[in-house]
Each structure stands twice: as structure tokens, then as C-alpha cells.
Amino acid sequence: MLSCREDVLFFTKQLVNVESIVNTEGEKEISQAIYTLISSFPYFKENPGFVIKQQTNDDSLERYNVIAFVKGTKAPSNKTVVLMGHMDTVGIDDFNHLKDKACDPDQLMDSLKGEELPPLIDEHLRSGDYLFGRGVLDMKSGVASHLYLLNYYSDHPEELSGNLCVVIECDEEDSSHGILSALKELKALREEHGFEYIAAINADFVSPRFEGDVSRYIYKGTVGKLLPSFFITGAETHVGSCFEGIDPNFIAAELTRQISYNPELCNEAHGETTVPPVSLKQTDLKPTYTVQTALSAYVYYNFFIHSWSPKDVLVKLKEQAEIAFHNALTLFNERLAQFSSTTGQEYVEAPWKARVMTYEELEKTLVAEHGDAYLKHMKAFKEDLLLTSPEVDTRMFAAKVVEEAWKWMTDRSPAIILFYSSLYSPRIDVTGKNELETRLIGALDNAVAAVQPKYKHPIVTKNYFPYISDMSFVALSDDEEGINAVSDNNPGWGTKHYVEYQDIQDINVPVINIGPYGFDAHKQFERMELDYSLEVVPNLTNLVIRELLNGEKV
Structure with a gap:
């Protein structure tokens, strides 16, 4: 098991400290911060072309994705696992008089201790088991987990057969310009470096599904969304x-x-x-x-x-x-x-x-x-x-x-x-329809079986991530008739709105979500549980990576 808690917490706080509300200048600021951070890792100083700041396509705003990859040296392989997550957040107006502290977890939590809070929130605040702040849960701690693994394998490429590619995208909270632009870069990297994409792992947040639910969920595939x-x-x-x-x-x-x-x-x-x-x-x-x-x-x-x-x-x-x-x-x-x-x-x-x-x-x-x-x-x-x-x-x-x-x-x-009248986020199911899905499901099941005895709450695998996410844009389950129903019935298609669904089809990689656990995403008391988010999530993700690329079964 990786000793990753303090590093993931450090990265989380660094990311949260940058106010990166969707459709604001903050998105541009955080992309530069992440690009600078990754560029400071020794591996990327030696391989500066392996970290990319990519401007989004056909976007009315100037904003960027950050894409970085490590080439493993353990054995020659083109197999590539993609880690993905978004850097933008929703707004902070709901923090009211604590708005100026929304992106500083330590100051926010100190201030909240003087507030009259609902019992469960007060219990979590005083337990020391949770971190509060805008984006801690959705989903900067998930991005921090990916950054940790990127950093780890950039220091230890000899432990990896194949490649690890991290995509940190903007604009997930609105129109998904980030991931839709990133698809083009992933295709270019495949042409240039011969990458064979075999799986994608998202790190968006997970939460209880009902009152009293203590399970920590992992999702294979995702719900689709129409308007x-x-x-x-x-x-x-x-x-x-x-x-x-x-x-x-x-x-x-x-x-x-x-x-x-x-x-x-x-x-x-x-x-x-x-x-x-x-x-x-x-x-x-x-x-x-x-x-x-x-x-x-x-x-x-x-x-x-x-x-x-x-x-x-x-x-x-x-x-x-x-x-x-x-x-x-x-x-x-x-x-x-x-x-x-x-x-x-x-x-x-x-x-x-x-x-x-x-x-x-x-x-x-x-x-x-x-x-x-x-x-x-x-x-x-x-x-x-x-x-x-x-x-x-x-x-x-x-x-x-x-x-x-x-x-x-x-x-x-x-x-x-x-x-x-808006973006269609395609549905994805990962059920073992082909070899890539079967291998990913097997690696996930083995990872959960290995980690579960070391963690007190049940880790439960389900089929559909229940919230809108950029997972929808790395694979396509719909046929041509289904996609035509979207384009032929959207009055703004080709002018105000357009999606190149062929780019999704060209990547078409099975995707799962292993993300931080917590409460109240998009709300004032957004918070993530430290143990699961900082330790279990990176280790589960790492075990899946190692089985998929190295064939290592725990």
C-alpha cells in the first residue's frame, strides 16, 4: 500500500486554494498552477514535451486543459491507462459571509466552529475526519490523487509497463468544452506515441445514496443526461x-x-x-x-x-x-x-x-x-x-x-x-461486453478485494455513476440513429451548439469512477472524508493501474 495521505492532502489544499469557478478567469489560473506544478517534477523537467497545456476548442472563453503522461520502462508496452478529473468548481455565493474563506479549508473550518450548525455537520467538523471547502469533494481531492500517482510513477517509471496519462480538464460544471477538446489531444498522442488506450479512471466524488448509508461506492460506467x-x-x-x-x-x-x-x-x-x-x-x-x-x-x-x-x-x-x-x-x-x-x-x-x-x-x-x-x-x-x-x-x-x-x-x-436544447451527456455501461471491459472489471474487483479488509466501511461497486460527469465523453454506447436524434432535434446544432461525437467513438475506452467520499457537493458545507479520499482512493486506483498495465494481481 502506498503511503500517500500527506501528499494527497497537500495537493488537495493547493488546488482548493485556487478559486476556479467555472466560466471565470479562475479556470485559466488553476490550469497554469497545475501545469507549473507538474512541470516542476524532475521527470517533466527532463521530458518537458510530456506535459501539455491545451486550450479548449470552439470556446467563447480562454481556458485550458492540462495533460501529462509517464512512459513506463519496466517492459515495452503501448498500453495506456487514462486518469481523468476536472479542475473547475461551482460558485461560492452560497458560503454567504464566509465567502472569502470558501477556498481556504483551514480558515473556513476555524470560522465554522463559531457557527451554529446542523448536528451532523457539526459532528463532522469537530471529528477531525473531514476537510471542508469549495472543491474539496467535487473534485479537487480526486485530482490530487491523480497528481500523486503521476508524481509517483514519474519518479518510478521502472515500476510501470506501459503508460499513464493524466487528463485534468476544465468546464466540467457547464458545457464540457474541456474533455471534448482533450479527446483531440488524446488522439494526437496516440498517433505520435503509439498509445493504446485500454481504460479510463475518473475520480469524481461519491456520496451516501440515502440517509444512514455508510457504503463507499465505485461506479462502472455512468448515467446519461438529456435536456x-x-x-x-x-x-x-x-x-x-x-x-x-x-x-x-x-x-x-x-x-x-x-x-x-x-x-x-x-x-x-x-x-x-x-x-x-x-x-x-x-x-x-x-x-x-x-x-x-x-x-x-x-x-x-x-x-x-x-x-x-x-x-x-x-x-x-x-x-x-x-x-x-x-x-x-x-x-x-x-x-x-x-x-x-x-x-x-x-x-x-x-x-x-x-x-x-x-x-x-x-x-x-x-x-x-x-x-x-x-x-x-x-x-x-x-x-x-x-x-x-x-x-x-x-x-x-x-x-x-x-x-x-x-x-x-x-x-x-x-x-x-x-x-x-443542450449538451447530451452519453450513457455508458461497463458490463464485460468485450475484452477491455472484462479486464477492467476484473482489475477493479481484485483491487476492492485487496483493500476492503483494511478499511472499516463497505466498498460497493455499482453500474452507473449517478451524477453528470465527463466520464460520458470517453466512450459511446449509442448507435448512429441515437446520435442523429440529438443533432436533428437540437435547433442550435451546428451554430450555438455542436459536439464531434466521432471523437468520442475514436477513443471509446471503458471507464470507471474511483473518487473521494463526502457530503454536500455544490453546497455550503461541502466536505470530504479524509481516510477514504486520501488513502483508499489512490491505492484502489493504483492497484487497478498495476494489474491492467503490469498484470500484477494482488
């Missing part, structure tokens, strides 16, 4: 004559009632089930106050998948949207009938019918009706929107494109348009 979005049109009317039209917010509310928290939309695979979708935004698109009902509304939902493809999700959600639309119209007519009875007016059933289509279906309809005139107009509209409103994010950009396209419809009676 299905709905543009909803109504029939505008003055609020004084409300039943003469239908408010798209009314339809949106029924849609959210149908989709949010719906267990029918949980995806079970290999005995594990995703959480159901939940609304992340719901709004109408009225720019100012008026006494007219809105012309349109916009809502999108978080959606996790294990085995479903993006195409499967479109089919399921189109069905749910049709149900919601029917329910909304039924309720509307019931209330219209009741109002008519109360006021003595004649009841006439509303004229609208449920109408749901995907963006792909909308596009085909408009191209068939208007041809090149429509295509040229929309191309110019997107280019102008990019130029004049660069601050508009991918989700609202997509909504504005659909809103503009809708103006070309001949029949503009109420409808729901279903589309994707």
Missing part, C-alpha cells in the same frame, strides 16, 4: 375574455404535472434505476407585461438514462406530451362548461385539438411548405442571433430558433414542439 425541452403555443386573448383563447402557461403546467417526478420515466437497467425527470425551467416568452395571454411558453426537464437512447426518450416524451395536452384541453372544457353554466352563456366546446411534434417534424413540414426561402431565413436568423446576442445560452438560443420557425407555420393553432 428535453418544449416550446408551447397557445391562442392569445385578452384576459377579460380568457376563454376565447388558451394560455400556453396552462398547457405547460399540465405538461410539468405529467412529466416531473413521473416514475414511468425512470430508466431501469442492470438492477439500477434512474431518478425521474424534473423541471429545470418553466416560463412564458412574453418580453413585457401586457393584459394579453402569452403567445408561447418554454419548459425543459432534466432527464437521466441508463439504457434508453435519445430517440427512445423523444418517443416516450411525445406520448407524455400528448397525454398532457389532452388533459389540459379536457380540464379547459370542463371549466368552460362550468363557467358557461354559472353565467348563463351557451357552452361551446373549445375548437383546439392536441398537437405535438418534434423539432425534426416541424423542420420537415416547413421545408416542404417553403423550401429554400425558409432554410435561408433560418440560417440568417441563427447567425444574426449569435452575433447580436452572444450572451444567450444554448437553451434559450434553441427556444428562440423554434419561436422564429413557428412564425412560418401556416397552421398556428396551439401546439407543443419537443426538442433538445
Whole structure:
């Protein structure tokens, strides 16, 4: 077992001390700090070309990945294990009056001892078993573990057959520009150095899955994530004559009632089930106050998948949207009938019918009706929107494109348009489908069996990492049809948003997650447990590396 605790703790604190909030200058600062640190290791002084600071591609911000590798000398081999982790964090506003101490664990913990805290948090603070601070858990202690192993093998390349490549990427917390750019560098290194990528090990955080859960989890593969979005049109009317039209917010509310928290939309695979979708935004698109009902509304939902493809999700959600639309119209007519009875007016059933289509279906309809005139107009509209409103994010950009396209419809009676408006993080399962997966699973099982007797809490292996992570971008389980469902149904595809999924396919390496354990990632009291994070994680990772590259079984 490696005696790594103090070194990993030192690296962790160094990293946390650099405020590296996503989409800020801090990302650039921490990449330089990591590059300088790695460059100071003797091995990299002798081999300066083996550490790379890579600027991200097609990114509106200047930021960088850091990629470094050690070539083992124990025996000739091109086999290469990739260690990966992100350097960026979420913001620190939630630390409130302790915001200036969020990135200094020692000062923060001293200050927290004077605060009135919830019992469990106070217990962890005073136990001496946890480190608090922004990024300690998500995921700078995981990066620190990788840095330790990189440093160790740079001092001892004679202990390694094959190569160890560490990728420390930016922008994991937002749009994954980091890992998507790193794929191109990994491909270039494969061409230049002959690297044969056989496995990837991520070090993102793990947490209890329920109250009282003491297991420390390791994950093979990861959940996938989509952002299905709905543009909803109504029939505008003055609020004084409300039943003469239908408010798209009314339809949106029924849609959210149908989709949010719906267990029918949980995806079970290999005995594990995703959480159901939940609304992340719901709004109408009225720019100012008026006494007219809105012309349109916009809502999108978080959606996790294990085995479903993006195409499967479109089919399921189109069905749910049709149900919601029917329910909304039924309720509307019931209330219209009741109002008519109360006021003595004649009841006439509303004229609208449920109408749901995907963006792909909308596009085909408009191209068939208007041809090149429509295509040229929309191309110019997107280019102008990019130029004049660069601050508009991918989700609202997509909504504005659909809103503009809708103006070309001949029949503009109420409808729901279903589309994707953001990054698709692909699902990955590692189940032994091929030799690389079988070897990785075997190495992981052997590592856990070796370490478990030395650690008091159960170390449990599960199939799907339950949070969004850059693990999604080193392998691809979807076929061409599944990926086309993403590109054909994202209104911003090719302008505001684009992913080269072929780069993922070209790397296509099985990935597992062995990461630090703790509580409250993305929250004020983010903290990681020292024993597991500083000792167990590096040693488990090391045992997997040594079996995969050296054939050493513990």
C-alpha cells in the first residue's frame, strides 16, 4: 500500500486554494498552477514535451486543459491507462459571509466552529475526519490523487509497463468544452506515441445514496443526461375574455404535472434505476407585461438514462406530451362548461385539438411548405442571433430558433414542439461486453478485494455513476440513429451548439469512477472524508493501474 495521505492532502489544499469557478478567469489560473506544478517534477523537467497545456476548442472563453503522461520502462508496452478529473468548481455565493474563506479549508473550518450548525455537520467538523471547502469533494481531492500517482510513477517509471496519462480538464460544471477538446489531444498522442488506450479512471466524488448509508461506492460506467425541452403555443386573448383563447402557461403546467417526478420515466437497467425527470425551467416568452395571454411558453426537464437512447426518450416524451395536452384541453372544457353554466352563456366546446411534434417534424413540414426561402431565413436568423446576442445560452438560443420557425407555420393553432436544447451527456455501461471491459472489471474487483479488509466501511461497486460527469465523453454506447436524434432535434446544432461525437467513438475506452467520499457537493458545507479520499482512493486506483498495465494481481 502506498503511503500517500500527506501528499494527497497537500495537493488537495493547493488546488482548493485556487478559486476556479467555472466560466471565470479562475479556470485559466488553476490550469497554469497545475501545469507549473507538474512541470516542476524532475521527470517533466527532463521530458518537458510530456506535459501539455491545451486550450479548449470552439470556446467563447480562454481556458485550458492540462495533460501529462509517464512512459513506463519496466517492459515495452503501448498500453495506456487514462486518469481523468476536472479542475473547475461551482460558485461560492452560497458560503454567504464566509465567502472569502470558501477556498481556504483551514480558515473556513476555524470560522465554522463559531457557527451554529446542523448536528451532523457539526459532528463532522469537530471529528477531525473531514476537510471542508469549495472543491474539496467535487473534485479537487480526486485530482490530487491523480497528481500523486503521476508524481509517483514519474519518479518510478521502472515500476510501470506501459503508460499513464493524466487528463485534468476544465468546464466540467457547464458545457464540457474541456474533455471534448482533450479527446483531440488524446488522439494526437496516440498517433505520435503509439498509445493504446485500454481504460479510463475518473475520480469524481461519491456520496451516501440515502440517509444512514455508510457504503463507499465505485461506479462502472455512468448515467446519461438529456435536456428535453418544449416550446408551447397557445391562442392569445385578452384576459377579460380568457376563454376565447388558451394560455400556453396552462398547457405547460399540465405538461410539468405529467412529466416531473413521473416514475414511468425512470430508466431501469442492470438492477439500477434512474431518478425521474424534473423541471429545470418553466416560463412564458412574453418580453413585457401586457393584459394579453402569452403567445408561447418554454419548459425543459432534466432527464437521466441508463439504457434508453435519445430517440427512445423523444418517443416516450411525445406520448407524455400528448397525454398532457389532452388533459389540459379536457380540464379547459370542463371549466368552460362550468363557467358557461354559472353565467348563463351557451357552452361551446373549445375548437383546439392536441398537437405535438418534434423539432425534426416541424423542420420537415416547413421545408416542404417553403423550401429554400425558409432554410435561408433560418440560417440568417441563427447567425444574426449569435452575433447580436452572444450572451444567450444554448437553451434559450434553441427556444428562440423554434419561436422564429413557428412564425412560418401556416397552421398556428396551439401546439407543443419537443426538442433538445443542450449538451447530451452519453450513457455508458461497463458490463464485460468485450475484452477491455472484462479486464477492467476484473482489475477493479481484485483491487476492492485487496483493500476492503483494511478499511472499516463497505466498498460497493455499482453500474452507473449517478451524477453528470465527463466520464460520458470517453466512450459511446449509442448507435448512429441515437446520435442523429440529438443533432436533428437540437435547433442550435451546428451554430450555438455542436459536439464531434466521432471523437468520442475514436477513443471509446471503458471507464470507471474511483473518487473521494463526502457530503454536500455544490453546497455550503461541502466536505470530504479524509481516510477514504486520501488513502483508499489512490491505492484502489493504483492497484487497478498495476494489474491492467503490469498484470500484477494482488
